[in-house]
Amino acid sequence: MRKKIIAGNWKMNKTVGDAVALVEGLKMDLAQGTDVEVVVCPPFTALQAVGEKLTNTQIKLGAQNMSSEDDGAYTGEISHTMLKDLFVKYVILGHSERRQYYKETDFWVNKKVKKALEKNLRPIVCVGEKLEDREAGNTEKVVEAQVRGSLADVTAEQFENVVIAYEPVWAIGTGKTATSAQAQEVHAFIRGILRDMTGEKAANGLRIQYGGSMKASNAKDLLSQPDIDGGLIGGAALDARSFIDIVKAGM
Ligand code: PEP
Numbered sequence: 001m002r003k004k005i006i007a008g009n010w011k012m013n014k015t016v017g018d019a020v021a022l023v024e025g026l027k028m029d030l031a032q033g034t035d036v037e038v039v040v041c042p043p044f045t046a047l048q049a050v051g052e053k054l055t056n057t058q059i060k061l062g063a064q065n066m067s068s069e070d071d072g073a074y075t076g077e078i079s080h081t082m083l084k085d086l087f088v089k090y091v092i093l094g095h096s097e098r099r100q101y102y103k104e105t106d107f108w109v110n111k112k113v114k115k116a117l118e119k120n121l122r123p124i125v126c127v128g129e130k131l132e133d134r135e136a137g138n139t140e141k142v143v144e145a146q147v148r149g150s151l152a153d154v155t156a157e158q159f160e161n162v163v164i165a166y167e168p169v170w171a172i173g174t175g176k177t178a179t180s181a182q183a184q185e186v187h188a189f190i191r192g193i194l195r196d197m198t199g200e201k202a203a204n205g206l207r208i209q210y211g212g213s214m215k216a217s218n219a220k221d222l223l224s225q226p227d228i229d230g231g232l233i234g235g236a237a238l239d240a241r242s243f244i245d246i247v248k249a250g251m
Contacts, residue, residue, distance in 0.1 A: 066115070080116060
């Protein structure tokens with residue numbers, strides 16, 4: 001059985017004060033742990049303050065990006081050492097906004113994924129097709145290239161620490177959710193690629209989240225699909241009540 005994982009991607013939102021207020025709200029319902037693994041990914045500037053509030057809770061801390069390098073002259077970058085220093089456990093890599101606005105390619109995502117795994121951070125690796133890909137019938141081709149490219153050279157043992165987020169780009173922040181059948185179809189397809197890459201056992205154990213306008217009202221349906229093992233939540237993670245309700249839908 002795969003334990004469901006719901007992660008909140010707060011993106012470039014929340015000052016330190018706002019972030020602390022949000023995490024205090026989440027703690028009321030989620031601090032003691034649930035059947036679902038809960039992760040919050042604040043902006044870098046709020047990681048420390050949020051991490052302090054998460055001490056002695058079951059909620060895990062995640063970051064939204066990470067450098068592929070160890071340290072040195074990389075202005076504006078954040079390293080694995082800096083994240084681990086703040087007790088970060090997960091790191092979102094290859095989010096479509098990074099791919100689209102900052103031109104991150106599978107090559108770079110793969111470098112970051114390998115670095116994260118080598119340093120015992122768990123990557124949440126994002127893949128997903130654009131609307132034009134889907135309309136041209138290229139969803140599987142695009143997603144397969146991203147999965148294989150982003151996870152190239154990851155060992156079978158390392159695969160145990162990988163989470164994949166399938167996020168159709170046309171569903172992110174648009175209010176358009178993939179139907180549970182559309183999402184399940186791609187999730188099952190991704191699991192098939194993973195079987196080919198790393199074998200039956202690792203592929204069956206690996207969690208694949210859905211992301212793209214997931215909210216309390218559609219979460220239960222999506223999360224009840226056999227290959228949907230959680231959610232990566234953007235907009236609906238910015239409010240404590242709506243995020244808690246999504247987590248509860250996964251229980
Ligand atoms: C995301 O950006 O990862 C995301 C899923 O955003 P939203 O929930 O707002 O669509």
